[in-house]
Amino acid sequence: MSAAPSGTMPVLILKEGTSRTTGKEAQRNNIMAAKIIAETIKTTLGPRGMDKMLVSSFGDVSITNDGATIMKELDVQHPAAKMLVEVAKAQDNEVGDGTTTAVVLAGELLAKAENLLDQNVHPTVIIEGFKKAGEKAQAVLDEMAMPISLNDEERLIDIAITSMGSKGVTVAKEHFAKLTVEAVKQVAEEKDGKIKADIDLIKVLKKHGKSLDETELVKGMVIDKEVAHPQMPKIINNAKVALLNAKLEIEKTEFDAKINIESPEQMKLFLDEEERMLKEMVDKIAEVGANVVFCEKGIDDVALHFLAKKGILAVKNVSSSDMEKLAKATGGKIVASVKDLTADALGEVKVVEEVKIGEDKLVYARECKNPRAVTIVIRGGTEHVVDEAERSLHDALCVVRNAIEDGKFVPGGGAPEAEVAKHLRDYAVKVGGREQLAIEAFAEAVETIPLTLAENAGLDPIDIMVALRAKHESTDTPSYGVDVFSGKIRDMLELKVVEPLRVKQQVIKSATEAANMILKIDDLIAAKGIEKEKEKEKKPEEEFGGEY
Numbered sequence: 001m002s003a004a005p006s007g008t009m010p011v012l013i014l015k016e017g018t019s020r021t022t023g024k025e026a027q028r029n030n031i032m033a034a035k036i037i038a039e040t041i042k043t044t045l046g047p048r049g050m051d052k053m054l055v056s057s058f059g060d061v062s063i064t065n066d067g068a069t070i071m072k073e074l075d076v077q078h079p080a081a082k083m084l085v086e087v088a089k090a091q092d093n094e095v096g097d098g099t100t101t102a103v104v105l106a107g108e109l110l111a112k113a114e115n116l117l118d119q120n121v122h123p124t125v126i127i128e129g130f131k132k133a134g135e136k137a138q139a140v141l142d143e144m145a146m147p148i149s150l151n152d153e154e155r156l157i158d159i160a161i162t163s164m165g166s167k168g169v170t171v172a173k174e175h176f177a178k179l180t181v182e183a184v185k186q187v188a189e190e191k192d193g194k195i196k197a198d199i200d201l202i203k204v205l206k207k208h209g210k211s212l213d214e215t216e217l218v219k220g221m222v223i224d225k226e227v228a229h230p231q232m233p234k235i236i237n238n239a240k241v242a243l244l245n246a247k248l249e250i251e252k253t254e255f256d257a258k259i260n261i262e263s264p265e266q267m268k269l270f271l272d273e274e275e276r277m278l279k280e281m282v283d284k285i286a287e288v289g290a291n292v293v294f295c296e297k298g299i300d301d302v303a304l305h306f307l308a309k310k311g312i313l314a315v316k317n318v319s320s321s322d323m324e325k326l327a328k329a330t331g332g333k334i335v336a337s338v339k340d341l342t343a344d345a346l347g348e349v350k351v352v353e354e355v356k357i358g359e360d361k362l363v364y365a366r367e368c369k370n371p372r373a374v375t376i377v378i379r380g381g382t383e384h385v386v387d388e389a390e391r392s393l394h395d396a397l398c399v400v401r402n403a404i405e406d407g408k409f410v411p412g413g414g415a416p417e418a419e420v421a422k423h424l425r426d427y428a429v430k431v432g433g434r435e436q437l438a439i440e441a442f443a444e445a446v447e448t449i450p451l452t453l454a455e456n457a458g459l460d461p462i463d464i465m466v467a468l469r470a471k472h473e474s475t476d477t478p479s480y481g482v483d484v485f486s487g488k489i490r491d492m493l494e495l496k497v498v499e500p501l502r503v504k505q506q507v508i509k510s511a512t513e514a515a516n517m518i519l520k521i522d523d524l525i526a527a528k529g530i531e532k533e534k535e536k537e538k539k540p541e542e543e544f545g546g547e548y
Helices: 023-042 067-073 079-094 099-118 123-144 153-164 170-187 264-287 301-309 320-330 383-406 415-431 435-446 448-456 461-474 501-519 529-543
Strands: 019-022 052-055 061-064 188-191 194-197 202-208 216-218 221-223 235-244 292-295 313-315 347-357 360-368 374-380 408-411 480-483 488-491 498-500 523-526
Touching: 019 023, 023 067, 023 079, 023 099, 023 501, 023 523, 052 067, 061 067, 061 383, 067 079, 067 099, 079 099, 079 501, 099 123, 099 435, 099 448, 099 501, 123 408, 123 415, 123 435, 123 501, 153 170, 153 383, 153 498, 170 188, 170 202, 170 216, 170 374, 170 383, 194 383, 202 221, 202 360, 202 383, 216 360, 221 320, 221 374, 235 320, 264 301, 320 347, 320 360, 374 383, 383 408, 383 498, 383 501, 408 415, 408 501, 415 435, 415 448, 415 461, 415 480, 435 448, 448 461, 448 480, 461 480, 461 488, 498 501
Parallel strands: 202 374, 235 292, 292 313
Antiparallel strands: 019 523, 052 061, 188 194, 216 374, 221 360, 235 347, 347 360, 408 498, 480 488
């Protein structure tokens, strides 16, 4: 391909309408977008943080100060800002808490990097410095972590309360914390010498009405269905539970079959045979000793009639996830066919009863013998309160799980950040060179967390920061942080403000990786041509008022 001679038309490489931003301008744009997102949720950090009211395009309202929820609800357009939304999602999926902290830290790292870029420090040098600072921060956090065990109930409750201290359930946080710890301990299991707690086995059910204090932990399962037949008993003590993954109906034939019925007698025989087959199924269930049936599929009306006659309580169309949890809770086995049902496959529950809450009827399977799956039923005055309580409970369940699985926790209230900043400043001098500037910038960015906690509590951030630095420099106690209620620097362990190590480490990882990725971009090419074509297509309609 020969080059075009000079003086001819310019060569178009990109599609017409494509916008391109390069060099420092691209970096500035990206950093600005990330900073705006961080600023948006900065005010929600800490126990004195404010809430956001989010209205979706459909007009649905949610009131929250949960970082992950705010980030999900925001319809972010800028690609760099979308990366911070991903940070919040990753933080939420991985550790369940610390989403706001991660986004605020990422925004602050980029703001500090912008100052260095203005001083002509190359982005690669900044990235390298941030990497080293991130690794050093992880080591400092690991060093200051303290051990915790499954039996250390008080400390676990403190961790749950700290997590919920900034959420909308502060009025009932002690009650929620106790339920959380009890629930996680119930599902925790030891595997290969390590403790694992799968919080998916804790079902959370929301029902508005009553108050947050009446939220309860059911040692068993609550199924959001009603008893399948009005003639069935509504409560059964010492229940033997059959779990069926089969229809209690007569199966249709796999292939098309034609049956010629020529007289009423034949019709009656046909229906009688259907009834006999259903009765046989019910007799088999009764024979093995089951007095409660949970069925994943449908149950024929005739079968329901026979079950009711035998005094068996049945619930149909139970979801597969609920069936698995029922098996874990009752110790029963899910059976794929009534023929395979044996007395060994039955689960045991002390009480199975139908309970009416407001307009809804629920089936409670209470007081299972050592349930490996449990349910928390959240109550609250309004739908918004219940939704926010569910988000707070999710965070609390995650932090208690993290603490139990890792067996380590750190003080909260900005104490670990202040300690990390102190060590990073010493470390920066040892590294030297231009990277020293990046490491010092990282230390300053990390200090934004205690600074923001103070700011959101209406305190003077500069006074607080000076006092906090002085305290960490003068003592060997790394647990001094910001007490937002008294406005003083106090020992967070005494105040029982504690967090799992995993949350803090993930915050540093997520924020550093996101900041480094955004700093590496020096060219932004956006294909806008398609949108313009769509607009042209719309215009003729608009000229004629949209309707003909």
